[in-house]
Amino acid sequence: MSKIKAAITGVHAWVPDYILTNDELATMVDTSDEWITTRTGIKARRILKGEGKGTSHMGAEAVKGLLKKTNTHPDEVDLLICATVTPDMQFPATANIIADKAGIKYAFHFDINAACSGQIYALTTAAMYIQSGMYKKVIMVGADKMSSIADYTDRTTCVIFGDAAGAIMLEPTTEDIGIIDSIHQSDGAGRVHLHQKAGGSVKPASHATVDAREHYIYQEGQAVFRFAVSRMADVSVEMMKKHNIEPEDLAWFVPHQANNRIIEATARRMGIEKKQVMINIQRFGNTTSATIPLCLWEWEDKLMKGDNIILAAFGGGFTWGAIYLKWAYNGKNHR
Numbered sequence: 001m002s003k004i005k006a007a008i009t010g011v012h013a014w015v016p017d018y019i020l021t022n023d024e025l026a027t028m029v030d031t032s033d034e035w036i037t038t039r040t041g042i043k044a045r046r047i048l049k050g051e052g053k054g055t056s057h058m059g060a061e062a063v064k065g066l067l068k069k070t071n072t073h074p075d076e077v078d079l080l081i082c083a084t085v086t087p088d089m090q091f092p093a094t095a096n097i098i099a100d101k102a103g104i105k106y107a108f109h110f111d112i113n114a115a116c117s118g119q120i121y122a123l124t125t126a127a128m129y130i131q132s133g134m135y136k137k138v139i140m141v142g143a144d145k146m147s148s149i150a151d152y153t154d155r156t157t158c159v160i161f162g163d164a165a166g167a168i169m170l171e172p173t174t175e176d177i178g179i180i181d182s183i184h185q186s187d188g189a190g191r192v193h194l195h196q197k198a199g200g201s202v203k204p205a206s207h208a209t210v211d212a213r214e215h216y217i218y219q220e221g222q223a224v225f226r227f228a229v230s231r232m233a234d235v236s237v238e239m240m241k242k243h244n245i246e247p248e249d250l251a252w253f254v255p256h257q258a259n260n261r262i263i264e265a266t267a268r269r270m271g272i273e274k275k276q277v278m279i280n281i282q283r284f285g286n287t288t289s290a291t292i293p294l295c296l297w298e299w300e301d302k303l304m305k306g307d308n309i310i311l312a313a314f315g316g317g318f319t320w321g322a323i324y325l326k327w328a329y330n331g332k333n334h335r
């Protein structure tokens with residue numbers, strides 16, 4: 001009997017309407033369009049506005065769109081996994097809330113927190129439930145309202161992040177397509193360079209933590225940059241070597257969109273050309289758990305059945321990894 005693989009059978013994303021440009025940011029903190037563009041590649045990012053709207057709002061919109069375009073009734077969904085670092089609340093899991101808003105009743109749901117790598121950790125986890133033969137329809141959602149933890153008085157972090165959600169449907173196949181391999185790693189020692197200081201069990205929220213602005217992203221940019229470049233490149237090259245993928249065999253490289261310089265350095269190490277790399281950081285910034293589904297959604301029209309694709313991410317933790325997959329459908333037919 002052929003081995004069951006997990007194939008991506010649909011992808012959808014949702015971004016808020018509000019566009020926060022570099023010029024508008026320059027009215028809020030001491031920065032400039034020139035600095036942000038040169039150092040990060042970012043020109044604009046989307047921001048979710050509106051009282052009472054959190055990560056689940058965006059995640060549910062992405063999932064509802066995904067259900068519609070894949071002709072899936074909510075009752076058919078077996079499992080929904082949400083990758084996020086900005087849950088609606090500490091508990092319950094945002095996956096539960098997204099599923100409820102999308103009308104998914106006969107499934108179980110949980111969150112994965114691996115910062116920017118959460119999206120690939122969640123995709124691999126979702127794939128395992130399919131590959132085991134346990135489930136037929138699993139949804140992975142990557143969603144983050146980064147504007148809720150970005151400090152708009154700190155120019156070193158607030159210029160980087162944006163809000164978005166993306167959702168991916170996984171189903172079984174016995175064809176030679178789908179998710180072929182995953183390599184994931186973590187190093188908890190990296191937490192000192194990138195974390196949120198308060199609001200957890202070590203330092204619960206208090207007047208003092210709010211006054212000290214400890215509920216925002218704390219990042220030592222240069223240290224994170226160095227690790228991100230080396231780890232993302234190492235793991236992507238390792239994946240190519242492991243599967244004898246020559247640069248010209250790769251249809252697409254889909255990197256986490258953290259910084260255009262990290263993306264370019266990784267692509268150089270892989271020996272691939274810019275035209276093989278999905279890059280939309282200029283319009284959306286770093287949307288943490290949503291960057292890879294957002295790219296796949298934007299490029300869906302161009303994707304062909306059998307395309308060799310490598311996804312790679314690096315994030316807080318530290319966490320990093322890569323997934324090698326063969327695309328499962330001609331994207332044009334799916335709009």
Ligand code: ACO
Binds near residue numbers: 221258
């Ligand atoms: N505008 C103008 N000047 C700025 C800004 C800004 N927005 N931000 C920083 N600067 C200044 C600094 O204050 C510093 O000034 P100084 O020399 O007078 O002290 C100077 O620019 C250089 O600062 P660096 O931190 O060295 O700038 P760098 O080139 O490293 O860029 C950045 C900073 C964009 C954050 C970069 O380090 C980076 O991309 N790091 C990795 C981010 C990442 O991958 N994160 C992981 C994923 S996120 C997650 O998991 C949640």
